[in-house]
């Protein structure tokens with residue numbers, strides 16, 4: 001199965017967690033957290049349309065300025081999502097610079113802050129020197145972004161402060177039956193991308209499509225498409241060890257194909273983990289196991305284990321596979 005998302009962490013276990021998710025079919029990418037983003041290749045940075053911030057501790061937010069710096073001349077807007085208060089944090093960052101030379105730039109920042117009940121949309125427009133403009137507040141159960149190909153949901157968890165976990169879900173995965181394609185005398189080509197797009201978006205399927213220079217109705221071709229459940233990726237970091245939080249996170253990441261999760265402390269330092277509102281590696285593994293995730297990727301380890309990352313991984317994976 002060809003995955004709909006390509007994803008990787010920008011940094012190592014002891015550096016800032018930062019997940020890059022590329023969506024090749026849409027020629028766009030999503031970024032989860034923006035701490036140290038120096039490993040982000042410029043070509044990848046330019047693909048980013050949406051940035052999802054868990055919370056504004058420095059190790060998750062310090063690189064946001066660099067992203068703005070890279071995209072400042074772009075005419076495609078950047079959408080940013082985060083917990084309540086994120087718009088004020090962004091306004092604070094923007095106030096730290098002089099903007100007298102950007103009136104010609106078409107760049108727009110759309111900020112969506114999620115309180116657990118409502119999403120507030122705030123706009124920062126380069127042509128207005130990034131003055132903060134609150135547009136509207138709508139009721140929400142956590143769907144931050146939705147389009148025919150995928151959607152992203154957020155859950156408000158506790159880290160001493162509100163901290164969002166995210167779940168990206170491909171709506172449906174469509175594979176093409178190569179034998180069926182051959183039987184119809186067709187070959188692969190860019191038309192298949194358009195074909196899949198129509199299948200996702202237009203359920204009446206009355207459209208016509210040009211395949212290898214011949215016009216077909218979607219109904220004539222639909223038997224070469226095989227529908228499977230879409231891929232699910234979850235991302236959670238900086239989560240307190242309270243039983244409420246753990247139960248909520250377990251429910252939220254249920255059935256994920258891949259779960260990126262913090263494993264900041266080891267179980268021997270459990271008291272410290274509770275004090276600092278972080279998960280232990282063992283709890284990270286237990287959440288993944290109880291949620292039935294297919295693959296766990298532990299991340300964001302405390303520097304105190306810098307000489308033994310293997311022990312942290314073993315603790316998380318041990319609990320996951322037990």
Ligand SMILES: [Zn+2]
Nearest residue numbers: 055057159238
């Ligand atoms: Zn934090």
Ligand SMILES: [Zn+2]
Nearest residue numbers: 057059060238
């Ligand atoms: Zn952190």
